[in-house]
Amino acid sequence: xxxxxKYVTAAYCVVFAVVLAYVxxxxxxxxxxxxxxxxxxxxxxxxxxxxAPREAARVG
Amino acid sequence: MxxxxxxxxxxxxxxxxxxxxxxxxxANQGFSQRIFYFHVSIAFTAYACFIGGAWKAFLHLWKRDPxxxxxxxxxxxxxxxxxxxxxxxxxxxxxxxWGHWWLWSEDQLVLFLxxxxxxxxxxxxxxxxxxxxxxxxLSAVYALFGVVLIPISFAAxxxxxxxxxxxxxxxxxxxxxxxxxxxxxxxxxxxxxxAYTLYRLELSGKRLDGRLRDLREVLA
Numbered sequence: 001x002x003x004x005x006k007y008v009t010a011a012y013c014v015v016f017a018v019v020l021a022y023v024x025x026x027x028x029x030x031x032x033x034x035x036x037x038x039x040x041x042x043x044x045x046x047x048x049x050x051x052a053p054r055e056a057a058r059v060g
Numbered sequence: 061m062x063x064x065x066x067x068x069x070x071x072x073x074x075x076x077x078x079x080x081x082x083x084x085x086x087a088n089q090g091f092s093q094r095i096f097y098f099h100v101s102i103a104f105t106a107y108a109c110f111i112g113g114a115w116k117a118f119l120h121l122w123k124r125d126p127x128x129x130x131x132x133x134x135x136x137x138x139x140x141x142x143x144x145x146x147x148x149x150x151x152x153x154x155x156x157x158w159g160h161w162w163l164w165s166e167d168q169l170v171l172f173l174x175x176x177x178x179x180x181x182x183x184x185x186x187x188x189x190x191x192x193x194x195x196x197x198l199s200a201v202y203a204l205f206g207v208v209l210i211p212i213s214f215a216a217x218x219x220x221x222x223x224x225x226x227x228x229x230x231x232x233x234x235x236x237x238x239x240x241x242x243x244x245x246x247x248x249x250x251x252x253x254x255a256y257t258l259y260r261l262e263l264s265g266k267r268l269d270g271r272l273r274d275l276r277e278v279l280a
Contacts, residue, residue, distance in 0.1 A: 002093040004156055011095045012151040014075070015145055019254070022141060025263055029239070033268050040272065043279055 061260060068257045071250035078243040086240075093154040097243055099149040101251040102142050103172075107210050108256060109139030110179065114207035115201035129196035130270070132203050134263045136182055138255055143176045171213040178206050 001009075085091030088154045113135030120128035150169065151161045161167060182202050189195040 004090060007152050007156045008092060008094050011149045014148050015098055018145055026265060029265055033272060036272050040275055
């Protein structure tokens, strides 16, 4: 491998590494957001237990 | 979003194949000229992101649309990431071609660094003010001022006396043709689509984050 080839490969590896790092950071952030959504979902009262049972209504 | 990401992946892969296996060696610089395809494409993409950020900032100031502030911020953030890549790939190319990682005598390089640092300061300003209309307005005005530096940075190479940095786009069009032009165009399209994909990804994450914060306040 010549010096020029090494430098060119390094340049493209740098681009790849930065984009990969960015995507990984975004993926970690989205994971955190998913966890927070789950936490909030647990805090919201469950509809089935909170709502009073509905009586059947005649239609028509 | 998945379709956009797939398009970006296909375009980047195609560009890489063209760069390393199809495009011919440059007569003057030889193999090292292959950095050009991504370096220049990334530079124009960074400019496009900063222009996009300024446009969204203008929309924020004009229409008072609260979404525009976040969009402007994400555009500037993308521009900064691509700006970092321009500086890194440019330094590597400079080391092969000129024997130096950086030349302070080159106006093009220094002006791009000024542009980069200007947008770094955008984040310092933004995060030094509490969230709200004041922060949005200050950020928008700053992003609009920054766009003035783009034509200066772009024109610097043509005004520079040294001319170490090569001029590839003249008034008569690009200084190259054939496979070099095809490869450059594909690389440029790849970088623009990649930037747009990352922009959409970051924007959706930020919006979700904002909604979650609002929900948490309501539930507290």
